[in-house]
Amino acid sequence: MREKLESEIGDLLLSEGVIRERVRALGAEIRNAYAPGSFVLLGLLNGSLLFTADLLREVPPETEVVFWRVKSYRGTNSTGVCEGLEAEGGDFTGRAVLVVDDILDSGCTLQAVDKRLRILGASSVEHCVLLAKRRPRLPGSPLPRWIGFEIPDRFVVGYGLDYNGRYRGLRSIRVLAEGRMAAGLGNRRTES
Numbered sequence: 001m002r003e004k005l006e007s008e009i010g011d012l013l014l015s016e017g018v019i020r021e022r023v024r025a026l027g028a029e030i031r032n033a034y035a036p037g038s039f040v041l042l043g044l045l046n047g048s049l050l051f052t053a054d055l056l057r058e059v060p061p062e063t064e065v066v067f068w069r070v071k072s073y074r075g076t077n078s079t080g081v082c083e084g085l086e087a088e089g090g091d092f093t094g095r096a097v098l099v100v101d102d103i104l105d106s107g108c109t110l111q112a113v114d115k116r117l118r119i120l121g122a123s124s125v126e127h128c129v130l131l132a133k134r135r136p137r138l139p140g141s142p143l144p145r146w147i148g149f150e151i152p153d154r155f156v157v158g159y160g161l162d163y164n165g166r167y168r169g170l171r172s173i174r175v176l177a178e179g180r181m182a183a184g185l186g187n188r189r190t191e192s
């Protein structure tokens with residue numbers, strides 16, 4: 001029943017099990033790359049909510065986690081402007097930061113986050129994204145050291161990713177069905 005309802009949201013791209021295995025493998029690589037307690041995880045809300053929480057359980061317990069709230073999407077389109085960063089801060093002076101995001105699209109979010117972290121004095125910045133769309137990026141946008149999956153340039157939902165606030169709690173990742181986009185869910189800004 002649940003499977004049938006979920007399939008109406010859109011075609012399955014990545015199952016819960018496939019995501020779980022990949023997050024474990026990414027966690028192992030990150031554990032090997034940093035000494036315990038030597039870096040801070042910076043999760044970008046809301047989209048990386050589940051990914052950051054799962055990754056956090058794969059890294060040493062000393063690891064500090066911080067969240068910033070960033071918006072760049074409206075409905076199924078990037079605005080090309082990353083909003084909310086001017087309000088974000090924290091003590092990053094001299095610290096190694098691992099930025100965690102749900103999905104890399106144009107690269108504008110990671111680029112803006114990097115700029116902000118440099119202003120705040122971070123000593124190094126690396127990136128881990130669960131998904132990266134196969135598409136051109138903004139010139140100069142950072143290339144993540146860790147990418148979970150490269151995916152087609154389609155609008156996806158689930159495992160933290162929303163469409164106008166919906167579907168974040170899906171355990172799998174799905175390509176949003178055309179019919180859902182046209183379902184009159186309004187133009188309320190997506191929170192991702």
Ligand code: 5GP
Nearest residue numbers: 047104105106107108109155156161162192
């Ligand atoms: P970028 O700044 O790289 O263009 O876009 C990255 C941000 O846009 C992500 O953090 C995510 O919040 C949102 N985004 C990009 N593509 C998608 C998508 O296919 N689905 C959803 N739900 N959000 C997306």
Ligand code: MG
Nearest residue numbers: 044045047192
């Ligand atoms: Mg996001």
